[in-house]
Amino acid sequence: MMTSSQFVRKRRESAPGLAMGALLGCLALCGGAQASAQEVKAGPWRPLFDGRTLDGWTPKVAKHPLGENYHQTFVVDHGVIRVSYAGYDKLDGQFGHLFYKTPFKAYRLRLTYRFLTDGGLPDTPAWARSNSGIMFDSQSPESMTVEQPFPVSIEFQLLGKEGDAPRPTGAVCTPGTNITFDGVTAKDHCTPPTNAPTVPNGTWVKAELEVLPNGEISQKINGVVVHHYADVTLDPDDTVAGGAKPYILARGAQRLTEGYIALQSEGHPIEFKDIEIQELTAP
Numbered sequence: 001m002m003t004s005s006q007f008v009r010k011r012r013e014s015a016p017g018l019a020m021g022a023l024l025g026c027l028a029l030c031g032g033a034q035a036s037a038q039e040v041k042a043g044p045w046r047p048l049f050d051g052r053t054l055d056g057w058t059p060k061v062a063k064h065p066l067g068e069n070y071h072q073t074f075v076v077d078h079g080v081i082r083v084s085y086a087g088y089d090k091l092d093g094q095f096g097h098l099f100y101k102t103p104f105k106a107y108r109l110r111l112t113y114r115f116l117t118d119g120g121l122p123d124t125p126a127w128a129r130s131n132s133g134i135m136f137d138s139q140s141p142e143s144m145t146v147e148q149p150f151p152v153s154i155e156f157q158l159l160g161k162e163g164d165a166p167r168p169t170g171a172v173c174t175p176g177t178n179i180t181f182d183g184v185t186a187k188d189h190c191t192p193p194t195n196a197p198t199v200p201n202g203t204w205v206k207a208e209l210e211v212l213p214n215g216e217i218s219q220k221i222n223g224v225v226v227h228h229y230a231d232v233t234l235d236p237d238d239t240v241a242g243g244a245k246p247y248i249l250a251r252g253a254q255r256l257t258e259g260y261i262a263l264q265s266e267g268h269p270i271e272f273k274d275i276e277i278q279e280l281t282a283p
Helices: 005-011 015-034 245-249
Strands: 057-061 074-077 080-083 096-100 107-115 131-138 154-159 177-181 205-211 217-221 224-234 260-265 270-281
Touching: 080 260, 107 131, 131 205, 154 205, 260 270
Parallel strands: none
Antiparallel strands: 057 096, 074 080, 080 270, 096 260, 107 205, 107 270, 131 154, 131 260, 177 224, 205 217, 217 224
16 A cells, blocks of 8 residues: 555565564454454345445545546446456556445445456556455545545455465555554554465455444454454554545544445456445444
């Protein structure tokens, strides 16, 4: 989720940073068994995507006004939402997000995704290849600036295979926000999981997200908890959600208890389907 050398430097980890990332990943996994510790009342599952249209969804592509589906970045085809770059000559920093129309507080979200093997752009940054995400607890799309590349949010990061090194999917990233693992604030912008697979492009993957009324959050890949964390707050020191500093400073380090959900276009074609939500309330 970086758009400058400064952001790329933040993304790189030193040896101590790697050790801390591994520790946090372990804490996330160990805490996963308690992810549903809070008793909740669950409503019915309902679709957020009708499989035929983008009704209920609004695109926001960097450098373009809200609602402009620039070069048909988001298309519906045979029951999937596809991030497509068929109309692009180059990415040119035009990262995009497709926002659902209403915010949510506590819920379970599930969907299936796969990265496509073809259709990427030559100027997509190396870190953004086979990279996308589910943004949640997000600011509204109306509150984003025209140039802003990423909304203030939490990202359930989705990664495909690039090269021969392990590249596990299911990290958590924090544009404009902070989170804690067992009460310890996450140090790095992205915290990778320790137990998630590296998935070849072209393979369908099930991603599940649970946001409890008490603020605990868990992420699952193919039914396995890969992260568990809590305490989402705004981060006044953020350097990732470019253009969002006034938005954050106007609110301070406040806790986020609701927000929008968005699907990301980050420079590599990806498909999403079977998008469903189940809202939760405390008993």
